[in-house]
Protein backbone atom coordinates (compact mmCIF):
# COMPACT_ATOMS: atom_id res chain seq x y z
CA UNK A 1 0.00 0.00 0.00
CA UNK A 2 2.79 2.46 0.91
CA UNK A 3 4.44 1.64 -2.38
CA UNK A 4 1.30 2.61 -4.20
CA UNK A 5 1.22 6.02 -2.51
CA UNK A 6 4.90 6.49 -3.26
CA UNK A 7 4.40 5.93 -6.94
CA UNK A 8 1.49 8.37 -7.01
CA UNK A 9 3.57 10.96 -5.18
CA UNK A 10 6.44 10.48 -7.60
CA UNK A 11 4.20 10.84 -10.65
CA UNK A 12 2.66 14.02 -9.25
CA UNK A 13 6.14 15.47 -8.75
CA UNK A 14 7.16 14.45 -12.25
CA UNK A 15 4.06 15.95 -13.82
CA UNK A 16 4.53 19.26 -12.04
CA UNK A 17 8.22 19.39 -13.02
CA UNK A 18 7.31 18.81 -16.63
CA UNK A 19 4.82 21.62 -16.54
CA UNK A 20 7.21 24.16 -15.15
CA UNK A 21 10.07 23.29 -17.47
CA UNK A 22 7.84 23.50 -20.52
CA UNK A 23 6.47 26.88 -19.60
CA UNK A 24 8.66 28.86 -22.00
CA UNK A 25 5.57 29.84 -23.97
CA UNK A 26 4.91 26.15 -24.46
CA UNK A 27 7.82 25.75 -26.85
CA UNK A 28 9.41 22.42 -27.55
CA UNK A 29 13.02 22.20 -26.48
CA UNK A 30 15.40 21.32 -29.29
CA UNK A 31 17.60 18.51 -27.92
CA UNK A 32 20.34 19.26 -30.49
CA UNK A 33 21.16 22.58 -28.89
CA UNK A 34 24.10 22.55 -26.48
CA UNK A 35 22.24 24.44 -23.76
CA UNK A 36 24.89 23.95 -21.09
CA UNK A 37 27.56 25.27 -23.46
CA UNK A 38 25.52 28.32 -24.48
CA UNK A 39 24.68 29.03 -20.87
CA UNK A 40 28.27 28.94 -19.73
CA UNK A 41 29.54 30.93 -22.70
CA UNK A 42 26.87 33.66 -22.82
CA UNK A 43 25.04 33.83 -19.49
CA UNK A 44 26.98 32.28 -16.62
CA UNK A 45 29.26 35.28 -16.15
CA UNK A 46 26.23 37.10 -14.70
CA UNK A 47 23.60 34.47 -13.99
CA UNK A 48 23.45 31.34 -11.90
CA UNK A 49 20.61 28.89 -12.40
CA UNK A 50 19.50 28.67 -8.81
CA UNK A 51 20.63 31.81 -6.98
CA UNK A 52 20.70 35.51 -7.69
CA UNK A 53 24.09 36.79 -8.77
CA UNK A 54 24.93 39.84 -10.94
CA UNK A 55 21.53 39.12 -12.46
CA UNK A 56 18.57 37.07 -11.16
CA UNK A 57 18.62 33.28 -10.97
CA UNK A 58 17.49 31.88 -14.31
CA UNK A 59 15.46 29.06 -12.81
CA UNK A 60 11.77 29.84 -13.38
CA UNK A 61 12.62 33.17 -15.03
CA UNK A 62 9.98 32.84 -17.75
CA UNK A 63 7.30 32.29 -15.09
CA UNK A 64 8.11 35.64 -13.49
CA UNK A 65 7.01 37.59 -16.56
CA UNK A 66 3.33 38.36 -17.04
CA UNK A 67 3.99 38.23 -20.77
CA UNK A 68 6.81 35.79 -21.66
CA UNK A 69 7.08 37.53 -25.05
CA UNK A 70 8.47 40.55 -23.25
CA UNK A 71 11.13 38.35 -21.69
CA UNK A 72 12.48 37.32 -25.09
CA UNK A 73 12.39 40.94 -26.18
CA UNK A 74 14.18 41.93 -22.97
CA UNK A 75 17.01 39.47 -23.63
CA UNK A 76 17.54 41.00 -27.09
CA UNK A 77 16.99 44.58 -26.13
CA UNK A 78 16.97 45.13 -22.36
CA UNK A 79 16.90 48.92 -22.45
CA UNK A 80 13.75 49.21 -24.55
CA UNK A 81 11.85 46.78 -22.29
CA UNK A 82 13.11 48.48 -19.10
CA UNK A 83 11.60 51.70 -20.46
CA UNK A 84 8.15 50.25 -21.04
CA UNK A 85 7.67 47.42 -18.53
CA UNK A 86 7.50 47.97 -14.77
CA UNK A 87 8.77 44.46 -13.90
CA UNK A 88 11.89 44.94 -16.05
CA UNK A 89 12.38 48.43 -14.60
CA UNK A 90 12.27 47.00 -11.07
CA UNK A 91 14.81 44.32 -11.92
CA UNK A 92 17.12 46.96 -13.29
CA UNK A 93 16.72 49.06 -10.12
CA UNK A 94 17.45 46.04 -7.95
CA UNK A 95 20.47 44.74 -9.87
CA UNK A 96 21.81 48.16 -10.84
CA UNK A 97 23.30 46.86 -14.06
CA UNK A 98 21.75 46.67 -17.48
CA UNK A 99 22.02 43.27 -19.02
CA UNK A 100 24.13 43.07 -22.18
CA UNK A 101 21.82 42.34 -25.12
CA UNK A 102 22.07 38.76 -26.29
CA UNK A 103 21.63 37.60 -29.84
CA UNK A 104 20.71 34.02 -28.98
CA UNK A 105 17.73 32.74 -30.95
CA UNK A 106 14.45 32.06 -29.25
CA UNK A 107 15.09 28.35 -29.51
CA UNK A 108 18.48 28.80 -27.87
CA UNK A 109 17.01 30.93 -25.08
CA UNK A 110 14.36 28.25 -24.45
CA UNK A 111 17.07 25.60 -24.27
CA UNK A 112 19.16 27.62 -21.81
CA UNK A 113 16.17 28.35 -19.55
CA UNK A 114 15.08 24.74 -19.72
CA UNK A 115 18.60 23.68 -18.78
CA UNK A 116 18.44 25.94 -15.72
CA UNK A 117 14.94 24.83 -14.77
CA UNK A 118 16.26 21.31 -14.57
CA UNK A 119 19.33 22.11 -12.47
Ligand code: HEC
Pocket residue numbers: 039042043044045046047054055056057058061062064065071075078091092093095096097098099100102104109112
Ligand atom coordinates in the same frame (compact mmCIF):
# COMPACT_ATOMS: atom_id res chain seq x y z
C1 HEC B 1 26.61 41.31 -18.17
C2 HEC B 1 25.78 40.52 -17.31
C3 HEC B 1 24.69 39.66 -17.94
C4 HEC B 1 24.79 38.70 -18.91
C5 HEC B 1 26.05 38.26 -19.67
C6 HEC B 1 23.47 38.14 -19.08
N1 HEC B 1 22.59 38.76 -18.23
FE1 HEC B 1 20.59 38.37 -18.05
N2 HEC B 1 20.41 39.85 -16.68
C7 HEC B 1 21.44 40.61 -16.16
C8 HEC B 1 20.93 41.56 -15.20
C9 HEC B 1 21.76 42.57 -14.40
C10 HEC B 1 19.53 41.36 -15.15
C11 HEC B 1 18.50 42.13 -14.31
C12 HEC B 1 17.81 43.18 -15.16
C13 HEC B 1 18.71 44.33 -15.51
O1 HEC B 1 19.25 44.97 -14.60
O2 HEC B 1 18.93 44.56 -16.73
C14 HEC B 1 19.23 40.26 -16.09
C15 HEC B 1 17.97 39.74 -16.31
C16 HEC B 1 17.71 38.62 -17.07
C17 HEC B 1 16.41 37.96 -17.17
C18 HEC B 1 15.15 38.34 -16.41
C19 HEC B 1 15.19 37.53 -15.12
C20 HEC B 1 13.95 37.56 -14.27
O3 HEC B 1 14.08 37.33 -13.06
O4 HEC B 1 12.86 37.77 -14.79
C21 HEC B 1 16.56 36.90 -18.01
C22 HEC B 1 15.49 35.90 -18.42
C23 HEC B 1 17.94 36.90 -18.45
N3 HEC B 1 18.61 37.96 -17.85
C24 HEC B 1 18.47 35.96 -19.30
C25 HEC B 1 19.78 35.94 -19.73
C26 HEC B 1 20.32 34.95 -20.64
C27 HEC B 1 19.50 33.80 -21.24
C28 HEC B 1 21.63 35.26 -20.82
C29 HEC B 1 22.62 34.56 -21.73
C30 HEC B 1 22.24 34.49 -23.12
C31 HEC B 1 21.93 36.47 -20.03
N4 HEC B 1 20.78 36.84 -19.38
C32 HEC B 1 23.17 37.11 -19.97
C33 HEC B 1 22.78 40.50 -16.51
C34 HEC B 1 23.29 39.69 -17.51
